Amino acid sequence: MKLFPVRGGIHPDYRKEQTSEKAIVAMPLPAALYIPLQQHIGAPAEALVQAGDVVKKGQKIGRNQGAVSATQHAPTSGRIASVTEVPAPHPSGLPTLTIVIEPDGKDEWAELPAPIADPFAADMQTINARVAESGIVGMGGAAFPSAIKLNLGTQKKLHTLLLNGAECEPFLTCDDRVMREHADEVIDGARIMAHALGVPNIVIGIEDNKPQAADIMRKAASAFANIQIAVVPVQYPMGSEKHLVQAITGKETPARMLTADLGIVVHNVATARAVHHAVRFGRPLIARVVTVSGGALREPRNVEVAIGTKISDLVEFCGGFAQRPERVVNGGPMMGQPLPSLDAPVVKGTSGILALTAEEISDRPTSACIRCGTCVTICPCGLSPVEMSSFIRKDNLEVAAKLGVMDCISCGSCSWVCPSHIPLVHYFNYAKGMLNAQTRDQRKNERIKTLVEARTIRIEKAAEAKKAALAAKKPAAAAAPAAPATTTEEKANA
Amino acid sequence: MIPVTTSGPFTHKANSVQNVMATVLLALLPATALNMYLFGWPAIFLFAVTIGSCVAVEAGCLMLYGRPVKETLSDNTAVLTGWLMAASLPPWAPWWLGLLGAVFAIAMAKHAFGGVGQNVFNPAMVGRTVLLVSFPVVMTAWVAPHPLFSANAPGFADAIAITFGGHLPDTMSAASALGYVKTELSRGIPVTQSMTQVPDLMDMALGYRAGSLGETSALLILAGGLFLMYKRIISWHIPVSVIGSLFLMGTIFHAADPARYTSGMFHVMSGATFLGAFFIATDYVTSPVSKMGQLVFGAGVGLLAWTIRTYAGYPEGMAFAVLLMNSLTPIIDQYTRPRIFGRSRKGEPLPLAKEKA
Numbered sequence: 001m002k003l004f005p006v007r008g009g010i011h012p013d014y015r016k017e018q019t020s021e022k023a024i025v026a027m028p029l030p031a032a033l034y035i036p037l038q039q040h041i042g043a044p045a046e047a048l049v050q051a052g053d054v055v056k057k058g059q060k061i062g063r064n065q066g067a068v069s070a071t072q073h074a075p076t077s078g079r080i081a082s083v084t085e086v087p088a089p090h091p092s093g094l095p096t097l098t099i100v101i102e103p104d105g106k107d108e109w110a111e112l113p114a115p116i117a118d119p120f121a122a123d124m125q126t127i128n129a130r131v132a133e134s135g136i137v138g139m140g141g142a143a144f145p146s147a148i149k150l151n152l153g154t155q156k157k158l159h160t161l162l163l164n165g166a167e168c169e170p171f172l173t174c175d176d177r178v179m180r181e182h183a184d185e186v187i188d189g190a191r192i193m194a195h196a197l198g199v200p201n202i203v204i205g206i207e208d209n210k211p212q213a214a215d216i217m218r219k220a221a222s223a224f225a226n227i228q229i230a231v232v233p234v235q236y237p238m239g240s241e242k243h244l245v246q247a248i249t250g251k252e253t254p255a256r257m258l259t260a261d262l263g264i265v266v267h268n269v270a271t272a273r274a275v276h277h278a279v280r281f282g283r284p285l286i287a288r289v290v291t292v293s294g295g296a297l298r299e300p301r302n303v304e305v306a307i308g309t310k311i312s313d314l315v316e317f318c319g320g321f322a323q324r325p326e327r328v329v330n331g332g333p334m335m336g337q338p339l340p341s342l343d344a345p346v347v348k349g350t351s352g353i354l355a356l357t358a359e360e361i362s363d364r365p366t367s368a369c370i371r372c373g374t375c376v377t378i379c380p381c382g383l384s385p386v387e388m389s390s391f392i393r394k395d396n397l398e399v400a401a402k403l404g405v406m407d408c409i410s411c412g413s414c415s416w417v418c419p420s421h422i423p424l425v426h427y428f429n430y431a432k433g434m435l436n437a438q439t440r441d442q443r444k445n446e447r448i449k450t451l452v453e454a455r456t457i458r459i460e461k462a463a464e465a466k467k468a469a470l471a472a473k474k475p476a477a478a479a480a481p482a483a484p485a486t487t488t489e490e491k492a493n494a
Numbered sequence: 495m496i497p498v499t500t501s502g503p504f505t506h507k508a509n510s511v512q513n514v515m516a517t518v519l520l521a522l523l524p525a526t527a528l529n530m531y532l533f534g535w536p537a538i539f540l541f542a543v544t545i546g547s548c549v550a551v552e553a554g555c556l557m558l559y560g561r562p563v564k565e566t567l568s569d570n571t572a573v574l575t576g577w578l579m580a581a582s583l584p585p586w587a588p589w590w591l592g593l594l595g596a597v598f599a600i601a602m603a604k605h606a607f608g609g610v611g612q613n614v615f616n617p618a619m620v621g622r623t624v625l626l627v628s629f630p631v632v633m634t635a636w637v638a639p640h641p642l643f644s645a646n647a648p649g650f651a652d653a654i655a656i657t658f659g660g661h662l663p664d665t666m667s668a669a670s671a672l673g674y675v676k677t678e679l680s681r682g683i684p685v686t687q688s689m690t691q692v693p694d695l696m697d698m699a700l701g702y703r704a705g706s707l708g709e710t711s712a713l714l715i716l717a718g719g720l721f722l723m724y725k726r727i728i729s730w731h732i733p734v735s736v737i738g739s740l741f742l743m744g745t746i747f748h749a750a751d752p753a754r755y756t757s758g759m760f761h762v763m764s765g766a767t768f769l770g771a772f773f774i775a776t777d778y779v780t781s782p783v784s785k786m787g788q789l790v791f792g793a794g795v796g797l798l799a800w801t802i803r804t805y806a807g808y809p810e811g812m813a814f815a816v817l818l819m820n821s822l823t824p825i826i827d828q829y830t831r832p833r834i835f836g837r838s839r840k841g842e843p844l845p846l847a848k849e850k851a
Binding site: 007010012013091170242252253254255256257261262327329333334335336337338354356360361362363364367368369370371372373376377379380381382383384386387402403404407410412415416417418419420421423425426429 | 500501502503504505506507508509510511513514569571609610611612729778779780781782783784785788827831832833834835836837841843844845846
């Protein structure tokens with residue numbers, strides 16, 4: 001397959017060998033599961049259960065609320081211990097409303113929606129409804145509700161489903177293992193998704209450091225003429241959807257637009273597998289494969305784990321820590337989030353839990369920028385991190401915005417490469433947060449302004465109407481007292 | 495609880511300013527070592543004095559600023575500045591030239607602007623230029639090579655007298671090739687004739703000629719530059735555009751009037767061309783950050799160096815050319831930013847390509 005060059009990028013130390021040859025193992029159920037109602041981009045789900053309720057495996061326990069949201073299901077059968085606040089798998093460690101389930105050990109399935117016998121005969125709505133009902137979100141890390149993305153076919157003219165198996169983050173091998181061990185499920189899920197999207201072509205993008213996965217996927221896809229495997233070069237951040245689309249099609253997604261505007265929808269390989277389970281068996285998304293890795297861990301491995309398993313239980317299952325980790329990360333080391341504690345649960349978007357040593361992080365104290373320009377050379381978005389960061393340091397966000405800070409995808413390449421170890425992405429995340437807040441404030445102010453203006457106009461109108469009414473009354477009133485006068489005059493005349 | 499202070503990434507390239515600078519020093523070593531050998535003990539003394547002064551002045555400035563002295567000194571930038579400035583001095587120049595140069599380079603050009611990363615002008619070249627303008631005679635007192643341990647080389651004691659006593663033996667002075675051609679031209683002797691008196695290009699490439707302390711061997715400097723490219727410390731953009739534009743200007747004008755203008759190859763091989771192109775113009779702090787900007791910058795350096803060498807009062811123009819282009823770096827940076835992904839050069843979102851039906 002013909003590929004196209006992508007600007008910039010880096011070649012970090014991948015360290016995937018720690019887990020790449022370790023087959024997926026299922027983790028036994030822990031003593032308790034913690035299902036946050038918010039595990040996805042959008043509005044949190046609404047709890048359908050309360051403490052003391054008995055639930056079955058796969059039973060819906062949280063209902064999606066609003067346009068962008070996802071449902072939650074019980075990963076096993078058991079009793080609801082409570083619906084309470086538990087630390088979220090987020091750098092803040094702030095508590096979030098969570099359903100706590102005590103498994104009964106029977107792992108008894110609830111009555112699941114009937115399998116869709118022939119998904120390719122079913123219409124788009126049926127499949128999308130099933131995907132939504134199954135609580136499927138993007139499993140590459142962003143956790144955007146998948147049904148919404150599958151609905152894009154109704155709004156845009158699409159031609160290709162691009163399945164993202166690039167897995168460009170160091171350490172992570174969960175997608176690699178899913179492709180190697182469940183290729184048929186991934187391919188079937190992809191075909192169902194393509195059908196739902198109404199697109200004829202499927203391309204599966206896999207980075208060149210996963211040759212076995214590419215081979216197995218190629219074999220599994222050989223029966224279908226419309227599926228192509230694209231082995232893309234190992235170049236972080238190849239898994240960024242806009243960059244993967246560029247590598248495979250040569251097309252550059254215009255700023256502030258979606259790849260769907262180019263006719264391409266990108267989904268993660270694990271998401272395709274979840275769709276396969278939902279459509280073929282009616283099973284909701286209640287478990288996922290997580291790469292548990294890092295030098296501080298005793299037994300790095302790929303684990304199929306129930307959603308809601310506490311990270312501390314998962315670490316325990318992987319032999320615990322061999323040494324004190326310098327940092328525990330949720331996701332990959334480049335774009336993952338630091339975890340303040342191990343009390344948070346595994347959620348649908350958790351691709352990896354990494355316990356990293358100081359040697360693996362290899363950070364140093366920040367020193368002065370020497371303007372080497374490497375960050376400019378490697379930025380996959382064509383930005384000038386050196387310039388943007390110096391403006392952000394002076395809190396001149398306006399100029400930083402003009403230089404394109406909002407187009408930064410936070411891939412972390414600049415921070416990785418910086419010889420002065422300046423936390424560039426940290427600056428950009430700060431600026432993006434501040435600018436977003438400013439935009440929100442501005443929108444709010446504009447809304448207030450329009451409301452105030454509308455009110456003023458309304459008051460003025462009311463006043464005018466009053467005046468007009470008064471004026472209309474006046475001649476009448478003037479006429480009215482005059483009338484008797486005339487009459488008197490008339491009378492007098494008469 | 496593990497305190498969360500910064501966002502990712504949680505992996506970094508094993509790289510530091512210190513390593514970068516050390517690699518540059520390593521790349522300079524062969525050429526400098528050869529010149530130490532060719533110019534003997536006085537060169538070694540001057541080299542040591544210059545670097546020592548730079549480090550001492552840097553330490554003094556850091557103390558005045560109240561910044562960490564040991565940590566900052568260990569970034570090797572002061573050593574590199576001293577090394578590059580020493581490389582641009584006449585090999586048998588007196589010790590105070592190195593010390594004075596260090597004050598101008600480190601205190602005035604670097605720390606007055608805010609220290610490492612903040613200077614607008616290349617410190618080593620500011621040092622050299624101030625010295626050249628203030629002490630033109632001492633700064634152009636070239637000597638022919640006197641290899642260490644050879645018959646006519648100054649001994650240790652003679653060398654001390656040369657460097658620290660200021661006794662430059664008259665008989666030993668020689669002109670640099672660029673200076674010689676220029677002087678002859680001013681006396682009305684055409685380039686075609688004076689060129690027969692300068693070392694041939696082979697000698698100039700190998701370094702067996704009169705010239706500054708660390709720059710006579712174009713080949714070894716080139717080898718060091720290629721090593722830096724291999725190590726990805728520098729890219730080809732600045733060296734190629736500097737040498738390319740210098741060669742192009744030389745060749746075009748030489749073809750038009752060989753009696754007035756020296757050839758492109760002569761320009762490339764003589765003076766500080768290679769040192770300037772690979773080690774001085776490529777200074778991170780004072781050159782543009784984008785590749786496009788580096789091409790513009792390099793072409794400007796080459797063009798200015800040729801112009802100064804050809805028309806101005808000085809035979810050598812590399813240092814002036816680099817300083818002049820340094821002053822343009824912020825503007826070049828502003829106009830040569832890369833195109834942002836998904837946007838046109840003007841910053842507008844790209845138009846959606848019309849799908850062909």
